[in-house]
Amino acid sequence: MNRVVITGAGIISPLGNNVHTFWNNLKQGKSGISILDVDEDYGKTAAGIVYDFDPVEIFGKKQARKMDRFTQFALAATEQALESSGLELDKINKERLGVFVGSGIGGINTLIENVNILNKKGSSRVSPSLVPTMIPNAAAAQISIRLSALGPSISPVTACSIGNTSIGEAFNTIKHGDADIIFAGGTEAAINSLSLSSFRNAQALTKNLDPASASRPFDVERDGFVISEGAGILVLESLESAVERSAPVICEIIGYGSSSDAYHMVSPNPEGIGAYLSMKKALESGNMTPDEIDLISAHATSTKIGDISETLAIKKAFGKKADSIPITANKSMLGHMLGASGSAEAIALIESIKHGIIPPTINLNNPDPDCDLDYVSEGMRKQQINIGLSNSFGFGGHNATILLKKYL
Template sequence: MKKVVITGIGAVTSVGNTAADYWNGLISGKCGMRTITRIPLDKHDTTVAAEVDDSFEAEAGKYWKKRQLNATTTTTRMGLASAGEAIADCGVDTETYDGRKVGVIYGVIDNSFEDYELEKPLNITLKKMPNELPALVSIRYGFTGPSFNVSTACASSAYAIALGKQFIESGLCDMVVAGGISNTVTHLVISGFNQLLAMSVNPDPNTAARPFTKNRDGFIMGEGGGTVILESEESAKARGAKIYCELAGAAMCGEAFNLTAPKTDGVGMAESMRMALDNAGLTPDDVDYINAHGTSTGLNDLYETMAVKEVFGKRAYDIPMSSVKASIGHTLGAGGALEAIACIKAIETGLVPPTIHYDEPDPELDLNYVPNKPQEHKVDVAISNSFGFGGHNATLVLKRYEG
């Protein structure tokens, strides 16, 4: 079977507009949350979000023409900025590379064509197309392989990456541009999650999202976009590309249980991790870091902890596990890609990003959640969990590349 490697990364988040700035923000313990500015707050219980600063538009402008950007929503432009960065980072010559062998897959829940976006009533049909992001990437770079979006809630971009791996292993593609975008802050998003009692109502940006702590009360939404370039080892070596790591394994599975609640005791979460490790040909003893789904909700953090203990046994206490959602919020459709990038950088740097805002421990949650400060830790194998509404689960396995 073909080995799949990662040769490019790009990110737009509330703590940085590039992959490097995003990583530096995580490691420095930066909090990307603030009182919401995009919409009036008088009708909402939640008043905090991890909004992306408008300065990201300059990054998008480096790779895309103004007329292309004018036909998109803010959230789609975040994805375009991350795509442009990742494709530039991988160093591919798009004029000579066989575009027929390049796929483009993005996790897109929707393009957030709401609220302030309606003040610019041009290109309405284009802005509402959930497949606009992968279409624009294909058009811009001449990639004529499979191009589409996938929507599996908070696991969307992890599914995109897992599918990209399969496309390369099958020989359908030699390269896949894969990633996802989050929604931007809108009335419908905030009120919808408030109706489900899933979102924190803590008004303090510095404590609103605190995964794995005793007083956690829900997640905080995060804006952003993330892209990784998947490539066959053969293709990457042939063009002398820098290889960040190997995408050694991936799992996609459904819980068939509930639209919003995870399966009792984390049974489905554990199955996702086991399947991914089996796919990678690895065992629980091989894992050095877990990037948790870690939403800061009561059930997720409890059940994910239980699932990790079930899969890893006593080793669970020796493996650092952190949630970057405390820094960048829950980036929904972008989460799988952005959190995979955190794993990639952990492998590269030997630093594990912290779970910031970790204050009072929950007695039921007793693992090493990397509280507040990064930890030096050699990471040869990392896993990244994404567990979405509807029971859509995914786990990615990233491994140090051995050429």
């Protein structure tokens, strides 16, 4: 079995469009949430919007037009990850280079645009590129083309657990020797009136229009999640490959667990059974005990049932240790990046391990009595971190947990 390390990372997010900016804003407890005036019918909502992102400037007008926003995010994050990894594409075996990048909703903006064209101008004006632009695997395909990657390429669709699913499956693929290097992560760009209307009508979104306090995981006043967008991409590599090319190893991935709630399409099991199993399997995969985990990055979307369910799952997975493990909830600042959330939070966990800093969970002013663990809410906490666990859960009951370790 191969050891698997992380040698590069890239991010596009409401808190910054590179890892350095993203991390500095996150550790300082800065909110990336703003108020979006959707349209005359919908009104306003809190959202985590990516600003200062010009796809034409990055890719050129011709190339940018061939990609939906979710693919543009993924490809931009990939370029960052490629650069930070020091990977020279002409010096590796492309048959052992893979891409595992998914999206939950895919190119919905392109779909809406073409539906409007169909209704206003007729079928002859619908773009012939609609399908290859909107399908959820478009990001993985474009990245594969950019890298000339001939190895395994998949696009997991496990809703909001996609980032961790992609990273975990890439970890297993390299661990078992079926690839040397895989670009893995998730991407999402679904902030539009259609998506927002559906989430709002399902009573999943917050009604809070104070952007700084709209996302408040574990707080008694939480009332739903804040929709967000972006992408996170990691470069996973066998340790042998990384050492051979003197790569800048930034972290090691040592465990992965996945499970299904088998309970409901949108509501988590209230007892947290699936989430517990995901963490249990990740610990078993990494041959770790609860006492060896120094930090938990919670999924924590700021929903009533979800935050309580995850709290119960952590208690079940960690027993007496649960009370003393610090827990951070990045979505308090990032909002919920849907399919991109897991990979963005993995990047945050890597930075925590590197720097010995736990970002705060902001807006946790009045803890829910049913959420009674050590959520870091007093500002960033300095603490040595050797091993961290990150949770991601998604609609349909998909759960994925990864374990990251300081590389020594």
